[in-house]
Amino acid sequence: MNRYKISSLTFSLIFMCLLNSSLLGIIFPYILHESKTSFYISLGISFLVGLVFIFIYLKIFNFLPDKDIFEKIDAIFPKWVSKIISLILMSLVFMIAVIVIWRLVTFISSEFLIETPNLFIGLLIAAPLFYAMLYDFDVIGRLATFCLAVAFILLMFNVISLFSQVDISNLKPLLNFDLMHTGKSVIVFAFVVFVPAFLTLVIPKENISDSTKLTKSILVAYTLEMISIGLIFFIIVTVLGIEISNIYTFPSYVVLKTLSVLSFIQNTENISILVWVLLMTFSGSFCLLFMKTGLKDLFNLDKKKTQIFSILFIFLPFLGIIIYMLPYEIYLNKFKYVSVPTLINMSIFGMFIIIYLIGIIVNKFKRIT
Amino acid sequence: MKKLILVLCMVLMCTGCWNYKELTELGIVSAMAISKKDNKYVIDMQLVNIVEAGDKGVPESPISVMSGEGDTIADAIRSINMKISKVFFSSNMEYMIIDKSVTDESLEEVMDFLARDTKLSLNFLIVTSTNDDPKDVLAALSQFNLNPASNVSELVKRSEGRYGASTSITFKEFLAKYLANGVTPVVPNIKLVGEVSDADDSETLKESDSNNYVEVDNLVAFDEEGNVIILETDESFGYNFLNNHIQNGSVTSQCGDNYFTIQTLKSKIGYGDLKGNKLKIEGEVQGEVFFYGCEGNLNNEKNLDKLAKLTKETITNYIKKTVNLAKETKTDFIGAGNYLYKNEYGYFDFDKKDWNKEGLPNIDFDIDIEVTLLKQGNLKGDI
Numbered sequence: 001m002n003r004y005k006i007s008s009l010t011f012s013l014i015f016m017c018l019l020n021s022s023l024l025g026i027i028f029p030y031i032l033h034e035s036k037t038s039f040y041i042s043l044g045i046s047f048l049v050g051l052v053f054i055f056i057y058l059k060i061f062n063f064l065p066d067k068d069i070f071e072k073i074d075a076i077f078p079k080w081v082s083k084i085i086s087l088i089l090m091s092l093v094f095m096i097a098v099i100v101i102w103r104l105v106t107f108i109s110s111e112f113l114i115e116t117p118n119l120f121i122g123l124l125i126a127a128p129l130f131y132a133m134l135y136d137f138d139v140i141g142r143l144a145t146f147c148l149a150v151a152f153i154l155l156m157f158n159v160i161s162l163f164s165q166v167d168i169s170n171l172k173p174l175l176n177f178d179l180m181h182t183g184k185s186v187i188v189f190a191f192v193v194f195v196p197a198f199l200t201l202v203i204p205k206e207n208i209s210d211s212t213k214l215t216k217s218i219l220v221a222y223t224l225e226m227i228s229i230g231l232i233f234f235i236i237v238t239v240l241g242i243e244i245s246n247i248y249t250f251p252s253y254v255v256l257k258t259l260s261v262l263s264f265i266q267n268t269e270n271i272s273i274l275v276w277v278l279l280m281t282f283s284g285s286f287c288l289l290f291m292k293t294g295l296k297d298l299f300n301l302d303k304k305k306t307q308i309f310s311i312l313f314i315f316l317p318f319l320g321i322i323i324y325m326l327p328y329e330i331y332l333n334k335f336k337y338v339s340v341p342t343l344i345n346m347s348i349f350g351m352f353i354i355i356y357l358i359g360i361i362v363n364k365f366k367r368i369t
Numbered sequence: 370m371k372k373l374i375l376v377l378c379m380v381l382m383c384t385g386c387w388n389y390k391e392l393t394e395l396g397i398v399s400a401m402a403i404s405k406k407d408n409k410y411v412i413d414m415q416l417v418n419i420v421e422a423g424d425k426g427v428p429e430s431p432i433s434v435m436s437g438e439g440d441t442i443a444d445a446i447r448s449i450n451m452k453i454s455k456v457f458f459s460s461n462m463e464y465m466i467i468d469k470s471v472t473d474e475s476l477e478e479v480m481d482f483l484a485r486d487t488k489l490s491l492n493f494l495i496v497t498s499t500n501d502d503p504k505d506v507l508a509a510l511s512q513f514n515l516n517p518a519s520n521v522s523e524l525v526k527r528s529e530g531r532y533g534a535s536t537s538i539t540f541k542e543f544l545a546k547y548l549a550n551g552v553t554p555v556v557p558n559i560k561l562v563g564e565v566s567d568a569d570d571s572e573t574l575k576e577s578d579s580n581n582y583v584e585v586d587n588l589v590a591f592d593e594e595g596n597v598i599i600l601e602t603d604e605s606f607g608y609n610f611l612n613n614h615i616q617n618g619s620v621t622s623q624c625g626d627n628y629f630t631i632q633t634l635k636s637k638i639g640y641g642d643l644k645g646n647k648l649k650i651e652g653e654v655q656g657e658v659f660f661y662g663c664e665g666n667l668n669n670e671k672n673l674d675k676l677a678k679l680t681k682e683t684i685t686n687y688i689k690k691t692v693n694l695a696k697e698t699k700t701d702f703i704g705a706g707n708y709l710y711k712n713e714y715g716y717f718d719f720d721k722k723d724w725n726k727e728g729l730p731n732i733d734f735d736i737d738i739e740v741t742l743l744k745q746g747n748l749k750g751d752i
């Protein structure tokens with residue numbers, strides 16, 4: 001078992017941060033494109049679907065509570081099968097990390113550091129990830145607290161500043177949805193937003209000091225997160241109008257460009273957008289830390305030197321791919337930025353479900369025999 | 370080890386300084402104009418010169434206007450770098466002149482360029498100049514503001530709120546109306562008064578009665594073919610009342626041979642129910658007596674009621690003229706189509722039919738405005 005201990009509050013903050021991993025680059029543009037002014041229907045249904053996902057998550061989390069997800073796999077499956085499953089899972093999480101950070105880096109390179117070489121932007125973003133990998137989940141928990149505190153302050157500032165520009169008539173027509181588009185946006189939302197939070201299964205339940213409060217903490221965190229997401233959608237659509245929201249790659253950034261407080265606080269979008277930079281960097285760090293834990297469990301890497309080797313083993317290919325992919329925003333931008341992460345998250349979700357179901361069967365079989 | 374990595378991480382934070390530009394290397398763009406000549410885009414750029422105003426006024430012009438030409442807008446802008454060594458910084462641009470030569474199908478290219486540019490904000494104003502060369506307007510200096518671009522921007526905003534015959538429209542609002550169903554953007558028209566050749570002469574600023582300045586003219590819309598639709602003063606008032614752009618505007622009405630003026634304190638007018646093809650325009654205007662030249666003492670309640678009634682007729686007339694112009698020109702700059710799209714979804718198929726030609730001409734408007742007078746200035750009645 002891992003040595004660190006975290007509180008249920010810190011755990012739920014990590015959970016909350018991970019829900020934000022793909023909002024800026026994937027969810028906001030896609031949902032607004034698909035659902036248009038009926039985004040609130042998609043969000044409402046997604047909220048209910050999210051509760052089902054949390055129910056499933058808690059079931060898996062409470063199953064073998066002293067073990068992290070890799071140890072659970074190891075306990076359920078034969079040695080070589082567990083290694084293959086763990087490696088597949090790590091590969092999929094690696095892909096999520098690449099997509100999240102790639103979206104962040106393309107955002108930065110296209111909006112701020114236009115003339116900076118890709119190599120330096122890649123290094124700029126990857127360096128904190130590498131640094132975070134040197135630590136464990138208790139430190140990442142403190143990072144989550146910091147990220148969410150900054151995010152909360154910036155979100156409040158942005159919402160209050162933009163409120164004077166809200167035009168409720170931009171929410172109309174209210175009922176222009178069809179089942180096909182709403183269904184598609186709910187599926188994408190459910191998998192792309194909720195599944196990254198499942199990565200917290202890498203923390204064993206017994207490492208949470210007050211685990212009895214966990215369910216309540218997660219539900220509160222989830223509800224607050226969904227309210228925040230709803231608020232951001234509301235601000236984007238009412239301030240920009242659905243037509244403008246639809247044409248931009250990053251509508252949540254463009255809306256901040258209109259920010260003007262008392263006619264003299266202007267052009268602050270580069271500070272306000274920090275909220276997404278922090279949350280996406282956090283999500284990337286968590287994914288890489290997930291993989292580091294996987295390698296550690298899989299190959300019993302307890303020595304410091306071997307751990308550094310595992311970190312480099314994950315980090316160097318990650319950095320290489322990010323720097324290689326960076327210039328290709330234009331080719332991957334259209335639909336693959338949604339379909340690829342959705343499929344990866346679906347696969348991860350499917351794997352967790354299968355692991356859990358087989359785990360129950362194996363447990364029952366063990367009890368009978 | 371961890372500290373060393375932390376220090377290295379912090380060093381990487383300086384990547385934003387890569388290829389940094391000193392302030393002296395920047396050409397700060399305060400206004401811009403896009404036009405087309407001989408099928409080529411022409412960009413005129415007003416750049417700010419950093420000058421100090423001393424005891425004897427401004428020693429040199431506070432602005433420079435540079436022009437470029439190209440097959441695309443981007444080409445035209447970059448071609449200016451053949452004449453000037455500065456790197457253009459356009460984040461703080463105050464306004465953009467969209468010339469009548471680019472209001473046809475070229476407008477889509479203009480919108481695409483402005484929306485795509487990551488450095489531009491969405492808050493600059495859009496204006497047009499139907500009578501003058503945009504370059505002359507950009508080159509004109511102001512007696513009241515060292516930065517002529519700020520002067521024009523303030524002028525447009527002030528005349529909207531204080532007078533009511535103009536309107537300010539930001540790029541965000543323009544783009545939203547350009548992309549939306551059932552509405553066409555309306556922009557303020559600005560013109561040069563006086564001799565064009567004197568407008569950019571800083572010597573004229575030293576005279577107290579300079580006859581060269583930029584003035585806000587009436588509002589302008591463009592039809593689907595890019596033709597200019599000029600809203601006269603009454604129609605401009607009507608447009609602004611209909612869109613609730615008037616804050617402290619003034620409404621002058623006739624009482625017999627004389628006139629009185631009401632200053633609006635609050636105005637809220639909008640579309641209401643649709644019955645058959647009849648769309649209601651309803652709302653309330655609250656105001657105070659600003660000027661009274663009529664017969665009959667204002668301490669008599671009946672006279673006050675009469676003023677309210679006459680003001681109501683004037684505002685109704687403004688709106689009626691605006692609505693009629695929109696129907697005549699088959700250009701929905703009044704936003705009736707957009708209101709129906711949002712509130713009576715399904716009434717008209719905006720995807721398959723042309724609202725301006727098949728929808729708007731068939732709509733009748735029923736105007737019902739309430740006018741309430743709340744104040745009458747310092748006097749109890751009249752002198």
